[in-house]
Amino acid sequence: MAVLQVERDEVERPTVAQLEAMGWKHVPGKDVGTLDAGVPFLTDQLSRALRRINLRADDGRAWMDADDVKRSIAALAAVSVGEGVDRANLAATDLLLNGHLLAGPSAAHGGPSAVVQYIEWHEEHVSRNEFTVVDQLRVRSRSGEVSVLDIVLFVNGIPLVAVECKSPDLADPIRSAVLDLRHYAGSPLPDDERDGGGLPLPAGVPELFRTVQLLVAATAGTAYLGTVTSTPEHFHPWRSVEPEDPATLTAELPGGAGRLNERHKLVGVVLRPEALLRVVRHYVIPMTVPTESGGARTVKAVARHQQYRAAEKAVRKLLTGRARGSSVLEDERGGVIWHTQGSGKSLTMTFLVRRMHHHHRLNNFMVVVVTDRTQLQEQLAGTLRLSEVEVETAETADQMAGLLRDGGRRVVFAMIQKYGAGGFAFAAEAEDDGDDRDLPAEYDEAEQARRERRAAKLPPVPNFPECNTSPDILVLVDEAHRSHTSLLHAALRKAIPNAAKIGFTGTPIVTGKAGDTRRIFSGGPDRGFLDEYRMADAERDGVVVRIRYEGRTGEGTVHDQRGLDRRFEDLVRDRTDEERRRLLHRWPTERDVAESTRMIRAKAEDMLEHWVTTVLPGGGFKAQVAAVSRKAAVEYHHALRAARDALLEDLAAFRPEAVAGTPVEAMDRRTRYLFQAHPFRSLLRRIDFVPVVSPGQERKRREWLNWTDPVRQAAYIERFHQAFPVLPPEADWVLATPFRAPVNEPRAPAGAGGNPWSREGTDQPGKPEAEPDPVHPESPIAFLIVKSMLLTGFDAPREQVLYLDRPIRDAELLQAVARVNRPMPGKEIGYVVDYYGVFEHLSGALADYRAADVDDTMLSMSVELDALGPAAEEVRRYLREHTGVVDADLVDFAAVRSAALAFEDETVRRGFDRVLHGFLATLERVLPHERGLDYVGEARRWGLLQKRIRTLHRDAPGGTFTMRLYGRKVRSLIAEHLEGPEIDQVIAPVSLASPLFDERVRAMPAREAAAEMGHALRFHLEERVKREDPEKYTRLSQRLEEILREMPGRFEEQLQAFGPLLEQARRQTEEDPRLAGLTPLEQVVYRMLDKDAVENPDLDTSRVNLRELAEAVCETATRTMSKTSYQGQGQDIGLLADRIETELTRGKVFPAGTDWGPLRVLAEGLAAHANHNRKSFLARGRGQ
Known part of the structure; x- marks a missing residue:
């Protein structure tokens, strides 16, 4: 069946039928006619709606006359697209949400001006709007070209939603749909692989998309949601049904479809008439995001399904739950929202506040947000300002009391700091010890306390006065799992006794506190979570990437383990046995070992090798080191620089041509390291490794001023977020010279008493004056080195690996590893590399959590390694069972071309794509591990087979083959095998218009040539002729199918019959x-x-x-x-x-x-x- 026919039968028509069942009125595009881009509205509907919804306040009568209507429509149509559809969409959205100020309205209005509303947003009056769905909508662009959009949803004649439908038979239907939507919107993506391929692309009609709030990319079994600014990776599926009723959605499916799929859910929840207005009004917000060049741009973000679900549940609970009173001992309007780290909790809060403050029963609520992390508070405050309400921050108890007494419609931040055994103080009142703690000792103490399970006596509740007894207060507690929750609850109970409370947490709640936490926020110990969204859910949705850890503290885990052992021996080589015993007695802690200069140097070398071979080739991602102390963090700065300098020296002597032709998997480890590092020499000499630590007691001695200055820290962090620069070629002698700032910063001083674990390579304590920045202003920041800062609440999508060299447990561990799970294009996995042994005793570090709550958070890297063999075997089994192809059939490209003929069935091709993607994704995650290198040969053979299948059947966007879906590490190992001239010179071009097409086809055997011509003709007719000349498309398509049906297996005859058809397909209409x-x-x-x-x-x-x-x-x-x-x-x-x-x-x-x-x-x-x-x-x- 033709691709476009499948698209209409399996996606477009069922979607329209579902929309009709929900109350949308269907008008076929042929009945609408061709809209003009200048005024792309259903003007009759819009004219009626303007009169219907704009009523006088005193008597509810209509007042708009024909001139009022005409001027109001003209105002919306006048929004300029000259500065891009993004800005035009923001301006048009403002008109839709807030109305148009009409000067000099008709006498029936009675005033000098009026605010004209285009849509009735209030939920109690949704029926005043008119909801129309149009399929195959034709729009003429300003250039005279006509674009045909699959489905457009109009509210009062204004286009609010555009749906692009794609056949499930395409290799990547969702991406194809997104690419088309961006072209229609007049904002094509720069990496559209179809551009420049000689194929017609959809004409842009940005004027239509000025008012479009949602874009939907749909195929048979799923659909993804985005906005006019969304790139493919920012479109997301909709997997929730709540707050709608599943039975209702199922009953609305056409033809008794039965089981709900993801397309049904998105259409049934988001595009339901009343819900659509709710989503557009409350759950689509503008956000400022950084660009690759270091600037900023404004994008529009739409809530993901879990954010919408949680916010709607919270609103429902606030409306239906009982407030505290004489007959209700505990407020029952709250609950706990457990959404995993990285899933967008701050945006969920923003959507909730925005929703509340537009609701007629909740719009007077004061919202109090409690957090204990400065950076998190800044992030939340910036996000919550998008909710368009007043935001205040209280840093002292007096400020907090005053704001609580004032009440009113606002958001108040309470910045608290922990102290003592579970207590808290406000930020400006807490003493700052610089987080200067003995982490190993604290870890051991916590473990001992957990084992003993002693009942701890809570500190006294702070004397906080009663401030406001109104029930119209909502408290949002961020990180509700923390130890201060119970004490905070008691204090808030005094200050605002009738407030509702909702706790947010990104980690599981400890088993002993689970009931207590739910009681605090839900009004009883038997209450469950208000909403849950766990790591496994987030991974499936692409909200986060999976996390895998590996330990490098045991035998065989750190490269050159014997060298490490020798470094240990060197520390005590010249000492007698008695001296060794005395030293071990005097300095017995693991912290002393972890701070050892020699040990840090050894680990730094290993970290750098891991980063250069595993992280850097995968997309230029960055790293974070968590050290045991601030002193160790500063020492890591020097050690990583030294390791990099040594690598540059080795690279200066390395000659990659000496190993030319040697497969990477056949090289020894050191050669492979140098070979992989060689292309990155320009970057390696520029990067720097920067400590970011808080000031503590040593600030009185003016130590580490370079690394504790908040202004410099902010600049370092901002540079860490930036992409690595694209660098020009440089001379070999330049490449061997590291960047250096023109200063020498002081080294970390040795501790008093001459700790023998660190006696080498440290200077004497001093009082250095403030110095110029030790980091070169043009050095990209590749590593941030911390002790505790930035391990929680730090959102850095460019960070892919955390090197852990400190003890850590419980929620802090779960939050720290989540630093690497933020998604970014090309980032398939986050790595945690453990140099301290935390993961050797994971059950102890996370003993207070249920295993089921932790298992989906992080797994060992061995899970991926063990999955590689089965994934490869699954590919072999699939090929053998579905096509009869075995490895022996893929020995060279001629054999591969023949094997590709066995993939005529679209279902078989999709299945092969699926199993191959699973194998290559696993390989990408484990490379460059030696066990992964064993499978590079299979990746080359199967990748070449996929390329031939794609180019023959033209399944991918633009009919081309691209390795974009392969990970970068896999690409680097197989690209030469797939893109060599001996391959590309025998593959026919995608386009029939290419002068090389006939030449390449003539060189093929008859069976291959017939298949190539048949698929090329079908693709040309679908992609070009159908848009330009529908009658010609129908006639030639029928002739093509006749040839294939009447001449099965007679390839020579097929070639003869294809000739005239080919010429007709190439012939275009006469030119003006x-x-x-x-x-x-x-x-x-x-x-x-x-x-x-x-x-x-x-x-x-x-x-x-x-x-x-x-x-x-x-x-x-x-x-x-x-x-x-x-x-x-x-x-x-x-x-x-x-x-x-x-x-x-x-x-x-x-x-x-x-x-x-x-x-x-x-x-x-x-x-x-x-x-x-x-x-x-x-x-x-x-x-x-």
């Missing part, structure tokens, strides 16, 4: 004689000028030469966008519009009257079109 001699880009601009300028009565074009003007506009756009400063951002597009406007006036295009607005609109439309097709204009500049 006015466009003769113009390039395709110039032809499009000519049509735009003809339509938007010549036919516009507001512009004077009587003296215009359209051909010359089209060429001049294209030249101006090419010259402007070719500059390196042009990045395609809003300000760039605005500048481009300025220059095009100047070119228009030079070409004799002027306003017909005194209003220059229409000329500006024309220039902005041309600028938006040029930016949308930037790659084509740049190719024009190169003469291509």
